Amino acid sequence: MNESNQNNYKIIGESSVILEVVNNAKTIANSQASVLIHGDSGTGKELFAGFIHENSERSNNKFVAINCAGIPTNLLENELFGHKKGAFTGADDDYIGKIGYADNGTIFLDEIAELEYKVQAKLLRFLQYKEYEPIGSTETKKSDIRIISATNKNIFKLIKEKKFREDLYYRLNVVPLYLPTLKARGKDIELLANYYLKIYNKKNNKNIKGFSKEVIDIFYSYNWPGNVRELQNVIERAVVIAEKEIIVKDHIYIYNNFLKDVKIKTFKPLKDALNDFKKDYIIETLDENNWNQTKTAKLLDIQRSYLARLIKELNINKI
Ligand SMILES: Nc1ncnc2c1ncn2[C@@H]1O[C@H](COP(=O)(O)OP(=O)(O)OP(=O)(O)O)[C@@H](O)[C@H]1O
Ligand SMILES: [Mg+2]
CATH class of the missing domain: 1.10.10 (Arc Repressor Mutant, subunit A)
Structure with a gap:
């Protein structure tokens, strides 16, 4: 099993597509360049961001993840750049913001396409000069941050629609990293299934030995639109439900809807x-x-x- 990192960000996979990405990620880790991770949902964008941080010379400093889609614009600006006491109602104290807090570390900006235009301008300025002003402050601050961002959207389309600044895109996408879908990783599907089986056996105090041939066939035929995260959920539920030593089709009954659509190719003489x-x-x-x-x-x-x-x-x- 390829356990590319001994620490928190363990990447499981032996397929050539994933090994290539791991190699690229290791090379990128040694540089200071901004990285934009492109990948569908559940392909491991956050995992790879953490992996890059851990393999970089910033690894002893902070790694902070911010989901741009989960926070309203004004709050996001506050989260990133902080504020000065009295900057707005309720600002009773100075707030350092994540950029100041993670000085010398890495910030992971997830779902970057959701970043509003106003915050985009402020982020661009920070990327250009490493300088920013907290909300309500005229004092310019400096912070040394590496930005790793991620998107599952086609940003070019947003640039055309003038929803995303092209100049910011190029600043963020100095080094692009493309994550393959789970389906494209071939045998890794089984490797990951067994990896999660071990993890959820432990968590649930169970001792399930493996999967029936039919389940493995299903795993290989299914499209996995939710990628690794979806596989992880399927295994967790199966482990919880299963009473025997082997996980069979019934244990993934929650997904019977998809099972109806799966065309399982069985081989016979x-x-x-x-x-x-x-x-x-x-x-x-x-x-x-x-x-x-x-x-x-x-x-x-x-x-x-x-x-x-x-x-x-x-x-x-x-x-
Ligand atoms: N190669 C891998 N080896 C082990 N675990 C993996 C791998 N790829 C993804 N995972 C796991 O799958 C889950 C989803 O990964 P992650 O959150 O990094 O994906 P994401 O692309 O950020 O997803 P989303 O688009 O939903 O935010 C996590 O629990 C992560 O640890
Ligand atoms: Mg994510």
């Missing part, structure tokens, strides 16, 4: 597959000819007696 096909095809032809065997045999270009034998052998009954 060619002979059986051919017989399945023969049976379906013969039934179809018989059906269209009112189960008249003479007519059907003629259309299939076989002897009537041979058709009769096939009907018996393949266990074909009139429906």
